[in-house]
Amino acid sequence: MKRSVGDKIIDAIIVFFMVLVIIAMLYPMWNTLAVSFNDARDSIKGGIYLWPRKWSLYNYQSVFKTEKVFNAFLISVARTVISTILNVFFSGLLAYVLSHKDFVLRRFTTVFMIMTMYINAGLIPQYFLYRNLGINNTFWVYILPGMVGAFNVIVIRTYINSLPASLSESAKIDGATEMKIYFNIIFPLCLPVLATVALWVAVGAWNDWFTSYIFAPKQSLSTLQYEMMKIISSSMQQGAAQTPDYLQQSQSQQSSMVTPNSLRAAMTIVATVPILIVYPFLQKYFVTVNIGSVKE
Amino acid sequence: MTTNIATSRATIPAKPKQSFFSQAKKQKELVLITIPYIIYFFIFNYLPLWGLTMAFQNYKPYRTFWEQEWVGFKHFQKLFSDPAFYRVLRNTLAMSFINLVLGFVTAIAFALLINEIPKQLYGFKRVVQTISYMPHFLSWIIVCGLVSNILSMDDGIINNLLLATGLVKEKIHFLGKPEYFWWIVGFTNVWKSMGWNSIIYLAAITSIDPCLYEAAAIDGYGRFGRMWHITLPGIKSTIIVLLIMNAGWILNAGFEIQYILGSNGLVLDVSETIDIYVLKKGFAGTAGSGFAFGTAAGMFKTVCSAAILITCNKISSWLGEERLV
Numbered sequence: 001m002k003r004s005v006g007d008k009i010i011d012a013i014i015v016f017f018m019v020l021v022i023i024a025m026l027y028p029m030w031n032t033l034a035v036s037f038n039d040a041r042d043s044i045k046g047g048i049y050l051w052p053r054k055w056s057l058y059n060y061q062s063v064f065k066t067e068k069v070f071n072a073f074l075i076s077v078a079r080t081v082i083s084t085i086l087n088v089f090f091s092g093l094l095a096y097v098l099s100h101k102d103f104v105l106r107r108f109t110t111v112f113m114i115m116t117m118y119i120n121a122g123l124i125p126q127y128f129l130y131r132n133l134g135i136n137n138t139f140w141v142y143i144l145p146g147m148v149g150a151f152n153v154i155v156i157r158t159y160i161n162s163l164p165a166s167l168s169e170s171a172k173i174d175g176a177t178e179m180k181i182y183f184n185i186i187f188p189l190c191l192p193v194l195a196t197v198a199l200w201v202a203v204g205a206w207n208d209w210f211t212s213y214i215f216a217p218k219q220s221l222s223t224l225q226y227e228m229m230k231i232i233s234s235s236m237q238q239g240a241a242q243t244p245d246y247l248q249q250s251q252s253q254q255s256s257m258v259t260p261n262s263l264r265a266a267m268t269i270v271a272t273v274p275i276l277i278v279y280p281f282l283q284k285y286f287v288t289v290n291i292g293s294v295k296e
Numbered sequence: 297m298t299t300n301i302a303t304s305r306a307t308i309p310a311k312p313k314q315s316f317f318s319q320a321k322k323q324k325e326l327v328l329i330t331i332p333y334i335i336y337f338f339i340f341n342y343l344p345l346w347g348l349t350m351a352f353q354n355y356k357p358y359r360t361f362w363e364q365e366w367v368g369f370k371h372f373q374k375l376f377s378d379p380a381f382y383r384v385l386r387n388t389l390a391m392s393f394i395n396l397v398l399g400f401v402t403a404i405a406f407a408l409l410i411n412e413i414p415k416q417l418y419g420f421k422r423v424v425q426t427i428s429y430m431p432h433f434l435s436w437i438i439v440c441g442l443v444s445n446i447l448s449m450d451d452g453i454i455n456n457l458l459l460a461t462g463l464v465k466e467k468i469h470f471l472g473k474p475e476y477f478w479w480i481v482g483f484t485n486v487w488k489s490m491g492w493n494s495i496i497y498l499a500a501i502t503s504i505d506p507c508l509y510e511a512a513a514i515d516g517y518g519r520f521g522r523m524w525h526i527t528l529p530g531i532k533s534t535i536i537v538l539l540i541m542n543a544g545w546i547l548n549a550g551f552e553i554q555y556i557l558g559s560n561g562l563v564l565d566v567s568e569t570i571d572i573y574v575l576k577k578g579f580a581g582t583a584g585s586g587f588a589f590g591t592a593a594g595m596f597k598t599v600c601s602a603a604i605l606i607t608c609n610k611i612s613s614w615l616g617e618e619r620l621v
Contacts, residue, residue: 010519011414018413018424021406024487025427028442029434031453046451094333097326104320105330112334116341118602122594124578124587125347129340145340148333178325207435210552225437232441233559236471268438275433283426 029272032265036060040262059266062258068219069227069267076224077274079142080205087201088194090148095156096182113150123214130215141215146205152197159193160186192285199282206275224271231264351592371592381593384573387478387566391549394482396542402490404535407497408523428491436552443484443557447471472562481553496538497531504530537612544608547601551575570597 030050035043036059038052047053063069094113098106121129127136135141167189168181176184187194212226320327351372354365375381406428413421431439447454447470455467470476504527512522551571558567568576574597578590 007519010412014409014412015417015420017409018420022424022427025431025491027453028446029430032442032445049453090333093329097329100323100326102319103323103326104316105327109330109334112337116337118605119341119345120598120602121344121347122591122598123574124350124591124594125344128347129344133339148336178329203433207433207437209435209437225435228435228437228441229556232437232444233556236444236556236560264441268441272434272438276430279429279433280426 032268035262036265036269038262040257040259043262044259058257059262060270062263063266063270068222069224069270071220072222072224072227073270075139075142075221076206076271079139079223080202082143083146083205084198084202086143086147087149087152088198091152091197092156092187092190092194093182094148095153095160096186097178098153098157099160113153117150127214135215137216137218137221139216139221142205142211142221146201149197149201152200156190156193156197159190163189195282195285199278202278203275224267228264228267228271231260231267235260235264348591348595350588351595353588355588355591357587371589372596374589375593375596381573383565384568384570387554388547388549388569391478391481391554391569392546394478395485395549396539396546398482398486399489399493400535400539400542402486403493404497404531406490407494407501407531408527410494410498411501411527412519412523425491428494430491431488432492434488436550437556439484439488440553440556443480444471447480471557471560474563474566477557477563477566480557481550484553485550497534500531500534501527533615536615540608540612540615544605545601546604547597 031048034050034052035048037055037057038048039054039056040059042048042054064073094109097103098110100106130136130141130145133144135144163186167185171181171185207225209223209225209229212221212223213229216222349361352366352368354367354370356364410421410424413424434442446452449455449467449469454470455464458464459467470480508526508530509522512526517525547570549569551569554567554569555572555575558564558572570593574590574594577586577593580586580590
């Protein structure tokens, strides 16, 4: 089709608008990146927008040298990896079980599971449950409550139902157990949808600070996001009475080298980059799944 | 020949109605896998419901369940007579409404515009899409940090731009002024989720028959005419279903952004939502004196929310579209 001059003008306007959107989406992170690589004393003067004026890796060094932050980083990684593996495995297994149309407990289990998406006892009963289970202030509070997700199970089950049933049936005739079929046939075939669910779970686990705040406030169990939360809410409060002690320390000991603002910028990058790196690897899968769920 | 068929039909018995137990025995492995899940859901999702009894008690942590004093609806009466409760309800509904409307309009408009990027610029289109998804992966903590940087009084880019262009005479303390707060939350939501939410509309657009566009072009419709008369009607059902389903979450205006951006204490009148109210009341006081009241407030929210959600899902399934489940 020939494009008229009017069409080309509209194209140009659209492209211009999209460039504005890109700038608006990228600028806040880009600016933080520039500040994090800029010398802290120099940043105080202001005017750092797109590029560091005086390069320095000192902000990152002091982030990782602070034992609390490094420990929080390890806890964040551990809980994210473990939750993701467990949730994907257990949600997938239940999805496979529920994909058997003639399974006697199918209806009951499905309703019992879907109900959990609507009912929610609320924060305080939840707090009591965890206390009675003895998982408050332990690493388990990050893992146990999120081992299966009802929504994830439904998404995976829909995908399994779209696979040809003959695959698992022939394996069953050959005498394979259900677990074997799940591991050797269903699991590999479901990789696209499992990758999608893995991304959902990983993003949720990595970005969660509320669990630490309410259920595991112990310093040794703190996560990166929770440390970020402490820093940001203390910088929001003018008095800065609750400045985490390592910031005060760094202020007094090396006052000339690091400022809370620069440290915060470096920590923002450290708390963001790992989850952003995961995303491109999984991207090709989940666009197809999203389209699939629309047509469903 | 005919008799043959007749007899063979007769010999194939109608599938015998197997008893529950004989069938369960055959599916022993499946049953064994399922039981731990049922126990798991029971413990983590159903057992805490028992804690809702607290809402009707004068709960004291050191007493056993049998020693608790029952007070009926006292906590609910207190809740409904608390002016602060109506304030947080207003804030929740207002921010939900702003988020809903702004979120929908921007995501749909963005999807329409992405769809209009000419085919020769395919690479550019991919870049725009990928970048627009990025904020979805940031945590609310990080986003709040970025927002407070951007709007900061010292060296925040927005204030600097406004000053440089002469739109304002002096810097504005955006995060300290109650009149801006809802809109800051609204536009932050747009920033974070516009790209991500546009995915579903783009998917719906791809299923529109291309012949319609050609026919419209022959009929003399321009770019915007085609957008208005073909693309929008083509994704209308997706829009309506998503709108109804999202309306079901009206009592969940969010928690994190209001909690963190409101932590400077200057805008609490407009920033606190029901969730923050539950948190603050529930863990207020010493030795768990707020637990019962917090539970009552949380229960009010859960019950209303579930009722709204189920109604909305019913409406959307009644409209003939796929529900959430």
